[in-house]
Amino acid sequence: MPLSLAEPEASAAQSGLLWTSPAPPAAGGRPDDVFFVVTGFGPFEGWGLNPSERLVRQLYASWQATEGHGHCGVRCCVLQTAAKPVQQALERIYDDMCELYEAQPPKSPSRGVRTIYVIHLGVHSATSKFHVESIAHNEAHFGCADEAGWRPQHQLIENSASAVPYRSSTVDTKALTQYLATLGHKVRESQDAGRFVCNWTYYQSIRLASEKTRVLAGSKCKIHTLFLHIPSFAIIPENEQSQFLNDVMRFLLHQALQENHGESFGSVDREQMAAVL
Numbered sequence: 001m002p003l004s005l006a007e008p009e010a011s012a013a014q015s016g017l018l019w020t021s022p023a024p025p026a027a028g029g030r031p032d033d034v035f036f037v038v039t040g041f042g043p044f045e046g047w048g049l050n051p052s053e054r055l056v057r058q059l060y061a062s063w064q065a066t067e068g069h070g071h072c073g074v075r076c077c078v079l080q081t082a083a084k085p086v087q088q089a090l091e092r093i094y095d096d097m098c099e100l101y102e103a104q105p106p107k108s109p110s111r112g113v114r115t116i117y118v119i120h121l122g123v124h125s126a127t128s129k130f131h132v133e134s135i136a137h138n139e140a141h142f143g144c145a146d147e148a149g150w151r152p153q154h155q156l157i158e159n160s161a162s163a164v165p166y167r168s169s170t171v172d173t174k175a176l177t178q179y180l181a182t183l184g185h186k187v188r189e190s191q192d193a194g195r196f197v198c199n200w201t202y203y204q205s206i207r208l209a210s211e212k213t214r215v216l217a218g219s220k221c222k223i224h225t226l227f228l229h230i231p232s233f234a235i236i237p238e239n240e241q242s243q244f245l246n247d248v249m250r251f252l253l254h255q256a257l258q259e260n261h262g263e264s265f266g267s268v269d270r271e272q273m274a275a276v277l
Helices: 009-013 051-065 083-103 173-182 197-215 238-261 270-276
Strands: 017-020 034-041 073-079 114-123 130-133 135-137 166-168 187-190 221-230
Touching (some): 017 051, 017 083, 034 051, 034 083, 083 114, 083 221, 114 238, 197 221
Parallel strands (some): 034 073
């Protein structure tokens, strides 16, 4: 049974979701040709209100304020800061998206592939820059226990015959980083998402994106995953971090519109982004 996006937080928390926004209504009963799922994490040791959660909730509030007008759909979620509950949450999120897009054909069959971007935000308290993570390592080595009390040591995340040392994002993280730098953001591309819950989340999400993209091949739908490490608000203020997330989504939206539908970059310029997202 697919997750009800309007179910109470207490019920959602049982699956590793501390909060999830309702999905915007699909025009004509069909899902958007470009869709974003954006996640943050809930409370963790030393963080009462996790900055990533605040950015995700703020994104949803902005989306509500514009009544969802624009080129894409948005769903926002807050994950428990615990590896195994996160895996349960991701499986439900991906299953929901798969069911939605598998059941409905594109709004315009002649306009190409539909695109889903799953963006994860996590705090990196030791950095003064945004990190665009390009890979996730197949290793769980927790320096402390997660919020469920689990602390694996040098453990494989995926232990099967087909397991790989790491999985790479299908997003062009180098081009994204270069673009963000031209806008004045303090940002770097990274190949080390750590070995804690952030890396666990990213690895599992890339794995699921690959699996579900194969499932959705006949429905002309691709899923891409990205992890962004953010500094504390004391290092980079909240309003600047919100603009950073906005600019990331703008870049990805442009890529999808251009590659899949032939629309120009100018159709989603930065000044109009508030209306788009």
